[in-house]
Amino acid sequence: MEDPIRVLIVDDHDMVRSGLAVFLETFDDLELVGQASGGQEALHMCRKHEPDVVLMDLVMPDMNGVAATEAIYDEFSSIQVIALTSFSDRSLVHRALQAGAIGYLFKNVPIDELAQAIRAAHKGKPTLDPKAFRVLVEAANGQPPLGHDLTDRELDVLALLAEGLSNPEIAERLVVSRSTVKTHVSNILAKLEVENRIEAAALALENGLVGREGEGSRV
Secondary structure, eight states, X not given: OOOOEEEEEEOSOHHXXXXXXXXXXXXXXXXXXXXXXSHHHXXXXXXXXXOSEEEEOSOOSSSOHHXXXXXXXXXXXXXXXXXXESOOOHHHHHHHHHHTOSEEEETTOOHHHHHHHHHHHHTTOOEEOHHHHHHHHHHHTTOOOTTTTOOHHHHHHHHHHHTTOOHHHHHHHHTOOHHHHHHHHHHHHHHHXXXXXXXXXXXXXXTTSSOGXXXXXXX
């Protein structure tokens, strides 16, 4: 019997790491060798354990997954990285793959498919979620950039949302009604194709639609 594929989990959420750890235990050919909560720790764990495959979250506070992936590939030619994220925006897909990720999957992927992706990565074969593949096709066809259809006022709301302000606080800051803010937030979520304001804020910061600490706001 061949040695199991050694896997490192990188995610800043404890529950996600715990869930993935349980998942790995169900497959005899996969072995968890470590967990990291950020990019810097991931690089340290790679030096310590030299895993075969890394499951890499992309949006993390200390060093994001794109930078961590690039650093890992710069130092370890034998380690394969699979981006495992909640975000499907074009910029993030491109940057993750350009950094060296051999796969791009979403966190709701069925466990059997994730296991197959890990096995494929270990053999040097890429795995792309259909959504990520569609993003690349759209980019090749000249689709407009993320957030191109956001209005100036929606960008203002997005900047304040990224600061962590609630709808009532945004309404007070912009001197508009709460219902107006609610409408803007709904439009923002729809245009960015995300499910909640937390994802919208993370996506906006990650792609430079707004600055850190609301630098992108014109308010």
